[in-house]
Each structure stands twice: as C-alpha cells, then as structure tokens.
Amino acid sequence: KQEVTQIPAALSVPEGENLVLNCSFTDSAIYNLQWFRQDPGKGLTSLLLIQSSQREQTSGRLNASLDKSSGRSTLYIAASQPGDSATYLCAVSATSGTYKYIFGTGTRLKVLA
C-alpha cells in the first residue's frame, strides 16, 4: 500500500530564502507525481506534474525533481516571498488500476516579510 510522507510538516523562513520541501513514497511504481498548493480553506492549485519518466520540471521559481528508485521528490522554491505562504501537498499516482492519487500530509510554509 502506497504511503506518502512530507517533511517538514511546517516551515517558517524569512523572505528571500531558497527552500526545499520533501516528499517520499514507499512504492516506486508510480505513474506520475503532482505538487499542489493549498491556501487555508481553499482548493488545490496544481503547481507541477512530473511523469514517471521525467527527472524534473520547472515553472518560474519552482523546480520539482523526482527520483523514483529512492522514492523521493523535492520541490525547490527560489527566492521565497510572503505570497508563497501556503500548504504544499504532493500526490502520487499508481501505474495500474485507476491511477488514483495518494496524497501526503503536506508542508505548511510561512514566509516572513
């Protein structure tokens, strides 16, 4: 059974710092992995999708990497801003069956001005 863990659970950094959020999963047979942002009480905003055959994806100040063999993905945020404050979730999709997502518990990020 796939389990997804995110470390740290919470992070507080001063504005301008580069930071790394971690996601680990127990079953390396994944179809893809997606990173989401969630603001309090709101929905899921898709940030980056990495297919199982890819090593990384970039969008603006965000870069996500994937190492399937070790069951890890990282989300790198460059030059953090107060507007980046949110909870970041990773979700992995299995290679078979219905391709449902299994979500991690998230990292709650606070960027201080």
Add this chain to the structure above:
Amino acid sequence: EPEVTQTPSHQVTQMGQEVILRCVPISNHLYFYWYRQILGQKVEFLVSFYNNEISEKSEIFDDQFSVERPDGSNFTLKIRSTKLEDSAMYFCASRGVSRQFFGPGTRLTVL
C-alpha cells in the same frame, strides 16, 4: 486551460439529510474521481468512475455514498444520510491522458 467546476461551493445540511454534490468534469475526459479532506487532515481518495461504473472505491465509500453520471456531463456524489463526520471539503477530479484536474471543492458542513 480547461477546468473542472463544482457546485455548490458550500453546503450546510442537518444530520440525517441527503446531499448531492455536483461536478462538471472536463468535456473529453473519461476518468472521474471524488476525494475528501476533513479539516486539518490529508486529502483522501473516495471513489473512481470509468465507463459509467465505479472502478475503485476506498473503505470510506460505504453504502451511504453513491456516484453517478446522470447526463453525460455532470458527475455527482450523493450522501444518503449525512453524519457529523461527513463534514469536509469534497473535491472532484477528472483525468484525460495522464494528469488529474481538480475542481475548487465543495465545503460540506453537517450540523
């Protein structure tokens, strides 16, 4: 970019009442999903739907829950007799080739 829509955005109901949450998936997608997120907890898979039938369901998806695609465009989640613990954000998602697109969610509050 295409988007999944959900209505209502917020539903308040009394315990024991039936609720129907509605979703309009992206038009050419074939796979549909419901997830829920209890406040402060992780997003959990409820059910997937393909070719007009349930393809997988979680332990949470008991006989109180049902899904259907009544008219080829809407995708609904019905909870027959709501309980306090059904209070959560419910997300619909649809998938085309590889990526799941999520709707904005319906916040269900059971009093």
